[in-house]
Amino acid sequence: MEKYNTLLYYCYSTIADAEQFAADHLKFCKSLGLAGRIIVAEEGLNGTVSGTPEACKTYMDTLHADPRFADIDFKGDEVDTPSFVKMHVRYKSEIVHSGLRDPNIINPQQKTGKYLEPNEFLAMKNAEDVVILDVRSNYEHNLGKFKNAITLDIENFRDFPAMINELAQYKDKKVVTYCTGGIKCEKASALLLHEGFTDVYQLHGGIIKYGKEAGGEDFEGKCYVFDNRLSVDVNSINPVVISTCYNCGKTTPKMINCANPECNEHFTQCDECGEKMDGCCSDACKEHPRKRVYDGTGYYVKIPQPVNVAKKAKVQLAE
CATH class of the missing domain: 3.40.250.10 (Rhodanese-like domain)
Structure with a gap:
C-alpha cells in the first residue's frame, strides 16, 4: 500500500504582498497534488500539508530554497491516507490569531521566549x-x-x-x-x-x-491535531489516557467533531456513545435537520455555513 506524508510547520518571516503570495502558493501546492490547510499573512506561514513522499520533499526543498523560509522546521509523519481532502491556502491578518496586532507588543521575529x-x-x-x-x-x-x-x-x-x-x-x-x-x-x-x-x-x-x-x-x-486524524499518539515511554467521554464519563482517547455542522463542537466521545448519539454531543444536535452521517471517525469535510451577518459585523467593528 502506498504511504503518504503529513507535514506540520510554521515560519515567522515577512512576506510582502502576502495576499498574492497566498494565491500563487495555492497553485503551487495543487501542482504537486498536495492537500492541506495553509494560512498566509504578512508575518509568515502556518501550514499542514499531506501528499506523497515525493511531493512533500519537493515542497520542503522549494520552501527551504527561499531565503524567507530557509529555517522552517518541518515535522513529518507517515500516514496511510492523506490527512486532508482538499487544498486550502488562505490569506489572513495573522498566522495564529492573537487579537494583538501591535508589533511593539508581539513580534516573534524580534523577541520570544x-x-x-x-x-x-x-x-x-x-x-x-x-x-x-x-x-x-x-x-x-x-x-x-x-x-x-x-x-x-x-x-x-x-x-x-x-x-x-x-x-x-x-x-x-x-x-x-x-x-x-x-x-x-x-x-x-x-x-x-x-x-x-x-x-x-x-x-x-x-x-x-x-x-x-x-x-x-x-x-x-493524546495530542489534538488540525487534520482528519484529529489526534495522534505522542508518548511511547509512559502513556496514559486522561480524557473522558463527554456523554457518559467513561475514559476514552477518542476526539470527534459533533455531527451537527452548526455545532461542530470538538469533544471526546467513546465508541458506545458515538453509536448511541450518532456522533452528536446532545440530543438536540442528534435531531438537527442538517446532521451529517456519522461513520465512526467524527471527522467531516467542512460544509459552508450560512453567513452570520450580525457576528460578521461585530468582528469587522472590532478590527
Missing part, C-alpha cells in the same frame, strides 16, 4: 522553580497535556491575552510554554515577556517534536 529543544525540556520540566504552561484551547488540553502543566480555560488562542493576570503568581518562576507545533508559543512567550515575566522559555517544535525526539515522556493522553 528562549527555545528549549526536546531533550532540554525533558531535563528541565520537573524542576521546582519551573512552571509548564499549556497555551492551547480547552478541547486540546482536555484530550492530552503534560503532567502537572498549568492549563487555561480558553476557547481560542485569542483569549490568551486576557488570562495574563491569572498567571502573575508565576512571575518569579521559570515559565516554559508549549503547544502542538510551537507557533502559539512564539506569541505567548513574547506577550509574557512584554508583561514583565523575565525567565520565559518555549518548547521548540512543540509536543509533536518532543514526541519524536524525546519519546513524549510525561505527556498524558
Whole structure:
C-alpha cells in the first residue's frame, strides 16, 4: 500500500504582498497534488500539508530554497491516507490569531521566549522553580497535556491575552510554554515577556517534536491535531489516557467533531456513545435537520455555513 506524508510547520518571516503570495502558493501546492490547510499573512506561514513522499520533499526543498523560509522546521509523519481532502491556502491578518496586532507588543521575529529543544525540556520540566504552561484551547488540553502543566480555560488562542493576570503568581518562576507545533508559543512567550515575566522559555517544535525526539515522556493522553486524524499518539515511554467521554464519563482517547455542522463542537466521545448519539454531543444536535452521517471517525469535510451577518459585523467593528 502506498504511504503518504503529513507535514506540520510554521515560519515567522515577512512576506510582502502576502495576499498574492497566498494565491500563487495555492497553485503551487495543487501542482504537486498536495492537500492541506495553509494560512498566509504578512508575518509568515502556518501550514499542514499531506501528499506523497515525493511531493512533500519537493515542497520542503522549494520552501527551504527561499531565503524567507530557509529555517522552517518541518515535522513529518507517515500516514496511510492523506490527512486532508482538499487544498486550502488562505490569506489572513495573522498566522495564529492573537487579537494583538501591535508589533511593539508581539513580534516573534524580534523577541520570544528562549527555545528549549526536546531533550532540554525533558531535563528541565520537573524542576521546582519551573512552571509548564499549556497555551492551547480547552478541547486540546482536555484530550492530552503534560503532567502537572498549568492549563487555561480558553476557547481560542485569542483569549490568551486576557488570562495574563491569572498567571502573575508565576512571575518569579521559570515559565516554559508549549503547544502542538510551537507557533502559539512564539506569541505567548513574547506577550509574557512584554508583561514583565523575565525567565520565559518555549518548547521548540512543540509536543509533536518532543514526541519524536524525546519519546513524549510525561505527556498524558493524546495530542489534538488540525487534520482528519484529529489526534495522534505522542508518548511511547509512559502513556496514559486522561480524557473522558463527554456523554457518559467513561475514559476514552477518542476526539470527534459533533455531527451537527452548526455545532461542530470538538469533544471526546467513546465508541458506545458515538453509536448511541450518532456522533452528536446532545440530543438536540442528534435531531438537527442538517446532521451529517456519522461513520465512526467524527471527522467531516467542512460544509459552508450560512453567513452570520450580525457576528460578521461585530468582528469587522472590532478590527
